[in-house]
Amino acid sequence: MRLTGDPAPGTMNSSGSGNFLLVPIPEYPLLDCVPNKTVKIVVLGANNVGKTALIVRFLTKRFIGDYEANTGALYSRKVTLDGEEVSLQIQDTPCVALQDDAEGLYCQEQINRSIYWADGYVLVFSITDHNSYRTIQPLYQHVRRIHPSGNIPVILVGNKSDLLRARQVPADEGETLAASLGGVYFEASARENHEGVHTAFLHLCQEVIRALGGGNGEKRRGGLHLARPKSPNMQELKRRFRQVLSSKVKSATTL
Numbered sequence: 613m614r615l616t617g618d619p620a621p622g623t624m625n626s627s628g629s630g631n632f633l634l635v636p637i638p639e640y641p642l643l644d645c646v647p648n649k650t651v652k653i654v655v656l657g658a659n660n661v662g663k664t665a666l667i668v669r670f671l672t673k674r675f676i677g678d679y680e681a682n683t684g685a686l687y688s689r690k691v692t693l694d695g696e697e698v699s700l701q702i703q704d705t706p707c708v709a710l711q712d713d714a715e716g717l718y719c720q721e722q723i724n725r726s727i728y729w730a731d732g733y734v735l736v737f738s739i740t741d742h743n744s745y746r747t748i749q750p751l752y753q754h755v756r757r758i759h760p761s762g763n764i765p766v767i768l769v770g771n772k773s774d775l776l777r778a779r780q781v782p783a784d785e786g787e788t789l790a791a792s793l794g795g796v797y798f799e800a801s802a803r804e805n806h807e808g809v810h811t812a813f814l815h816l817c818q819e820v821i822r823a824l825g826g827g828n829g830e831k832r833r834g835g836l837h838l839a840r841p842k843s844p845n846m847q848e849l850k851r852r853f854r855q856v857l858s859s860k861v862k863s864a865t866t867l
């Protein structure tokens with residue numbers, strides 16, 4: 613499957629690559645959306661697993677070392693999937709955490725809204741953090757409670773695969789868990805490798821399109837419209853780029 617960015621007025625080429633452009637989403641109306649062709653993905657997981665890093669890597673091909681704990685930015689771009697133009701929207705989320713009994717989840721209302729809104733789910737843990745792995749099963753059950761019927765397009769991503777010496781979760785555990793959720797397991801490193809991240813997101817896009825039967829996600833919800841999560845988006849990403857660049861310049865000049 614091929615994925616290419618579609619330059620649009622007002623977009624920023626933050627990666628230096630003409631193919632990867634971020635498109636800010638206007639609050640109302642969704643001017644950049646391709647009518648009836650919107651793929652909505654939410655990225656979920658425990659804290660510090662690399663949710664933001666994975667999204668930024670996928671959209672910009674870049675890895676930015678440090679991110680503020682995020683409050684849930686929504687990113688959007690037009691893409692061509694298998695020759696068809698679609699609007700891809702990716703929702704970053706604040707972290708979820710296991711409750712003390714290790715079965716329930718602390719999960720903000722904002723995350724529930726994102727889960728309801730989305731068509732496809734990226735469940736992320738860090739291979740260096742077994743606790744983050746343990747959140748995945750309850751997290752998936754939580755998604756299931758919000759979408760009790762039907763197929764849920766999901767992928768499981770074991771991030772930070774560059775930190776092999778610190779590995780706490782063997783790859784076969786990831787594979788087994790993904791299979792039990794009805795999804796595919798990807799090990800990835802947002803830090804070191806764009807390809808793995810790209811392949812994982814692309815796979816999910818394809819699964820979503822298949823699940824929607826080429827139509828729009830609203831169909832699945834019987835026409836019920838829920839306001840999408842709020843979107844700080846491009847300004848925030850630009851600010852983070854500037855912050856990282858200025859700290860790099862500062863440390864270079866103090867050397």
Ligand SMILES: Nc1nc2c(ncn2[C@@H]2O[C@H](COP(=O)(O)OP(=O)(O)OP(=O)(O)O)[C@@H](O)[C@H]2O)c(=O)[nH]1
Pocket residue numbers: 657658659660661662663664665666676677678679680681682705706707771772773774775800801802803804
């Ligand atoms: N070594 C390594 N570090 C990573 C990788 N991905 C992210 N990180 C680092 O892990 C930390 C957390 O990354 P984030 O993307 O902010 O993680 P998050 O899951 O969005 O974090 P919260 O918003 O706090 O839930 C940062 O210091 C990143 O630099 C990776 O693939 N390898």
